[in-house]
Amino acid sequence: MQMMKTLLAATAIVAVLAGAASAKTLVYCSEGSPEGFDPAPYTAGTTFDASSRAVYNRLVEFEHGKTSTIPGLAESWDISEDGLEYTFHLRPGVKFQTTDYFTPTRDMNADDVIFSFDRQRLSDNAWYEYATGISWEYFNGMSMPDLIKEIVKVDDLTVKFVLNRPEAPMIANLAMDFASIMSKEYADQLEAAGTKELLNQQPVGTGPYQFVAYQQDAVIRYKANPDYWAGKQAIDDLVFAITTDAAVRRQKLEAGECQIMPYPAPADIAALQENADLNVGEQEGLNVGYLAYNTQMAPFDNPKVRKALNMAMNKQAILDAVFQGSGQVAKNPIPPTMWSYNDAVVDDAFDPEAAKQMLADEGVTDLSMKIWAMPVQRPYNPNARRMAEVMQADLADIGVKAEIVSYEWGEYLARSSEIGRDGAVLLGWTGDNGDPDNFLAVLLGCDAVGGSNRAQWCNEEFEDLIQKAKVTSDMAERTKLYEEAQVVFKREAPWDTIAHSKVFMPMSKNVTGFVMDPLGYHRFDDVDIAE
Amino acid sequence: MFRFFLGKLALIIPTFIGITIVAFAFVRFLPGDPVMLLAGERGMDPERYKQLLIQFGYDRPIWVQYFDYLMGLFRGDFGVSISTKRPVFQEFLTLFPATLELSMFAMTFAVLLGIPAGIVAAVKRGSIFDQLTMGAALTGYSMPIFWWGLLLIILFSGMLGWTPVSGRISLMYFFPSVTGFMTIDALLSGQKGAFTSAVQHLILPTVVLGTIPLAVIARQTRSAMLEVLGEDYVRTARAKGLKPRRVIGLHALRNAMIPVITTIGLQMGMLMAGAILTETIFSWPGIGKWMIDSISRRDYPVVQGGLVLVAGLVMLVNLVIDVLYGLINPRIRRQ
Numbered sequence: 001m002q003m004m005k006t007l008l009a010a011t012a013i014v015a016v017l018a019g020a021a022s023a024k025t026l027v028y029c030s031e032g033s034p035e036g037f038d039p040a041p042y043t044a045g046t047t048f049d050a051s052s053r054a055v056y057n058r059l060v061e062f063e064h065g066k067t068s069t070i071p072g073l074a075e076s077w078d079i080s081e082d083g084l085e086y087t088f089h090l091r092p093g094v095k096f097q098t099t100d101y102f103t104p105t106r107d108m109n110a111d112d113v114i115f116s117f118d119r120q121r122l123s124d125n126a127w128y129e130y131a132t133g134i135s136w137e138y139f140n141g142m143s144m145p146d147l148i149k150e151i152v153k154v155d156d157l158t159v160k161f162v163l164n165r166p167e168a169p170m171i172a173n174l175a176m177d178f179a180s181i182m183s184k185e186y187a188d189q190l191e192a193a194g195t196k197e198l199l200n201q202q203p204v205g206t207g208p209y210q211f212v213a214y215q216q217d218a219v220i221r222y223k224a225n226p227d228y229w230a231g232k233q234a235i236d237d238l239v240f241a242i243t244t245d246a247a248v249r250r251q252k253l254e255a256g257e258c259q260i261m262p263y264p265a266p267a268d269i270a271a272l273q274e275n276a277d278l279n280v281g282e283q284e285g286l287n288v289g290y291l292a293y294n295t296q297m298a299p300f301d302n303p304k305v306r307k308a309l310n311m312a313m314n315k316q317a318i319l320d321a322v323f324q325g326s327g328q329v330a331k332n333p334i335p336p337t338m339w340s341y342n343d344a345v346v347d348d349a350f351d352p353e354a355a356k357q358m359l360a361d362e363g364v365t366d367l368s369m370k371i372w373a374m375p376v377q378r379p380y381n382p383n384a385r386r387m388a389e390v391m392q393a394d395l396a397d398i399g400v401k402a403e404i405v406s407y408e409w410g411e412y413l414a415r416s417s418e419i420g421r422d423g424a425v426l427l428g429w430t431g432d433n434g435d436p437d438n439f440l441a442v443l444l445g446c447d448a449v450g451g452s453n454r455a456q457w458c459n460e461e462f463e464d465l466i467q468k469a470k471v472t473s474d475m476a477e478r479t480k481l482y483e484e485a486q487v488v489f490k491r492e493a494p495w496d497t498i499a500h501s502k503v504f505m506p507m508s509k510n511v512t513g514f515v516m517d518p519l520g521y522h523r524f525d526d527v528d529i530a531e
Numbered sequence: 532m533f534r535f536f537l538g539k540l541a542l543i544i545p546t547f548i549g550i551t552i553v554a555f556a557f558v559r560f561l562p563g564d565p566v567m568l569l570a571g572e573r574g575m576d577p578e579r580y581k582q583l584l585i586q587f588g589y590d591r592p593i594w595v596q597y598f599d600y601l602m603g604l605f606r607g608d609f610g611v612s613i614s615t616k617r618p619v620f621q622e623f624l625t626l627f628p629a630t631l632e633l634s635m636f637a638m639t640f641a642v643l644l645g646i647p648a649g650i651v652a653a654v655k656r657g658s659i660f661d662q663l664t665m666g667a668a669l670t671g672y673s674m675p676i677f678w679w680g681l682l683l684i685i686l687f688s689g690m691l692g693w694t695p696v697s698g699r700i701s702l703m704y705f706f707p708s709v710t711g712f713m714t715i716d717a718l719l720s721g722q723k724g725a726f727t728s729a730v731q732h733l734i735l736p737t738v739v740l741g742t743i744p745l746a747v748i749a750r751q752t753r754s755a756m757l758e759v760l761g762e763d764y765v766r767t768a769r770a771k772g773l774k775p776r777r778v779i780g781l782h783a784l785r786n787a788m789i790p791v792i793t794t795i796g797l798q799m800g801m802l803m804a805g806a807i808l809t810e811t812i813f814s815w816p817g818i819g820k821w822m823i824d825s826i827s828r829r830d831y832p833v834v835q836g837g838l839v840l841v842a843g844l845v846m847l848v849n850l851v852i853d854v855l856y857g858l859i860n861p862r863i864r865r866q
Contacts, residue, residue: 027702033824035614131616133587140579200616215708216625217816218699239702243814247681251689252696410563410829451576 067434083166370423380428628711649752
């Protein structure tokens with residue numbers, strides 16, 4: 001009997017060990033802590049990587065590695081002739097994750113979709129303020145409250161969004177993180193237990209990985225969702241090891257403590273590329289860094305003056321000084337990875353002599369101006385102060401005196417929006433949904449003057465083109481309109497377009513299937529580790 | 532004695548209120564506000580901005596906000612983090628043990644090495660050992676923590692592979708947190724190798740955080756010892772024919788320890804400041820990193836709550852020390 005017991009125990013141990021050996025774990029050295037696990041109240045990419053991209057799905061999804069959209073929890077959709085009704089046909093048989101804290105009794109259906117939006121949309125919804133100080137920043141930022149008239153359940157697997165006006169980027173908006181589909185059944189369970197705040201701490205979604213545990217500021221653990229509608233992932237355990245310092249992330253990667261890391265320090269990239277055990281993924285970021293003139297103030301209200309200043313600044317030198325190889329010169333206000341990017345546009349040549357002449361022709365002499373330098377680092381501008389200094393030197397060469405000013409970040413953002421602002425502002429933008437409207441209308445549209453349109457530029461021809469594009473569902477026609485808009489932009493030069501950043505992603509050679517995402521997400525669906 | 536204690540306690544209350552005012556005012560004096568930062572480049576229309584200010588209660592007069600905050604504190608309510616939406620006190624309780632554990636290890640390291648080094652340097656005054664130790668102490672004291680941490684990581688973790696790079700324990704180990712102290716939790720978990728892993732992860736952060744206190748303690752011990760070694764009673768002890776070890780260890784050291792212990796007490800406060808940088812480099816999930824992140828996000832409740840809690844703890848420790856002094860030394864009690 002004793003012998004039998006020993007044998008059984010030995011067999012059990014071998015089985016456990018064999019299981020452990022075959023379990024694949026991917027460790028990702030993430031750059032920061034998520035603010036929460038409900039993506040809708042937040043705007044940070046770090047939070048989205050840990051919540052919406054790992055745990056949740058949306059009605060439509062961004063195609064892996066692209067900015068175009070593909071069906072997600074909705075198998076298909078119809079758009080009415082007038083562009084006001086979007087009817088989504090939901091994927092049948094999609095299961096929410098079964099975790100230690102929740103066991104679903106039904107499949108995902110229209111109630112879940114309606115719940116996911118109504119909680120952000122209707123102030124009388126029980127979940128509208130489910131935690132102290134919660135606010136739906138992206139939902140509001142994308143004008144959803146004005147846009148959505150109502151959301152109707154047609155049947156269990158059909159939902160209709162009725163809009164107040166046609167909006168071509170609607171589908172792209174629904175692929176964004178705030179539009180992640182939550183389980184209403186789980187929410188009801190939390191509400192009944194009086195623990196609503198757990199929705200932001202213990203997520204339940206339909207996505208590729210399910211949440212296991214979070215040790216604040218240290219580690220997030222996930223495991224593959226066995227019921228994932230698109231098939232179980234090859235990685236069994238996904239671990240985010242939160243490592244805020246880029247130099248330390250590099251050391252961890254090289255020591256094999258993690259297999260993949262985001263945001264290497266620019267100075268480390270060359271060494272990482274030379275490391276034979278690593279691959280370094282590379283892609284243009286979906287962003288643009290720019291210098292916005294105040295086009296409502298003389299002499300910057302004159303396009304020729306703006307053009308002349310653009311021609312005086314050596315962008316390649318700026319890139320060499322500030323980006324150290326992790327950027328490329330921008331000529332358009334949208335990045336090259338975005339559809340409708342107009343490659344035919346010719347950038348203003350660097351020609352200080354011609355610039356000087358142009359200023360003289362316009363009667364501008366002894367020009368003094370301010371250049372606003374951001375106090376923070378951003379992917380589209382890693383060192384605004386340095387950038388401003390290079391610009392200052394270039395402008396001095398054509399006799400323009402530039403003074404560099406800066407404010408605290410919150411104040412910088414507020415003051416730079418003011419219509420009467422004195423000076424040209426260094427700033428940039430990272431795209432939200434891969435739609436050109438998200439750059440052109442947000443940053444250069446007439447509605448955004450006094451807000452995110454830092455050039456305070458309202459051009460009738462440009463506005464007409466982007467407004468037409470906004471209400472047209474025909475992709476080819478939209479592309480044409482945006483291409484034309486870029487030509488107008490270049491002619492009028494409200495900005496000096498400076499750079500699009502390059503994003504690098506060092507990873508261990510045995511990581512396969514990781515696709516660099518133009519939207520800046522770090523997604524681990526379809527990733528595997530070679531044995 | 533009871534009156535003495537009451538006297539000390541009476542002093543603590545205005546100090547505490549002073550701290551709440553400083554903590555409250557500190558974050559508000561920083562330019563920028565949390566609502567503006569919430570929106571980032573995206574911007575926010577003025578109406579929405581106003582609406583959010585009202586929602587967070589930041590539209591009310593500043594003294595109303597302060598009074599509300601103070602009343603909350605008396606109820607044990609430290610507010611809710613703007614960013615994570617979790618109660619500040621709950622977050623503090625989760626993260627503080629990590630800082631405490633690291634600080635305790637660092638202090639033990641500094642004391643165990645600093646005192647003997649100081650004694651030997653004093654006894655062998657002017658020797659090569661003395662000069663080397665004091666030179667090293669000065670270097671240690673002047674070393675920027677950030678640079679020192681990275682240097683050790685690159686050497687010991689990167690090149691030699693002796694220690695883990697960062698974190699509190701290998702990711703292989705996964706068990707629930709019981710006490711918040713990783714070494715204790717690792718032992719409680721019963722998982723083989725967990726304790727060793729937790730200790731290995733402590734080595735570099737301990738050295739980095741302990742370096743400055745180590746240098747200060749070594750120098751303080753040396754100078755205190757030198758002073759005591761010149762005293763008459765030490766000469767008398769030597770004249771009586773006591774063994775040098777006994778003279779130093781018993782007669783000199785005991786008296787030299789008084790200023791050293793005061794220094795150690797002061798260094799405990801300094802450890803908190805050092806922990807902020809050490810935690811950032813070693814991805815150590817403690818309150819230092821938590822506070823830094825919150826300051827950059829202008830997360831008012833966290834910064835206020837964190838400051839008040841840390842200051843409150845330091846005050847509590849001071850109160851205990853004061854009372855202990857009073858117990859030990861009747862002269863202090865009567866003053």
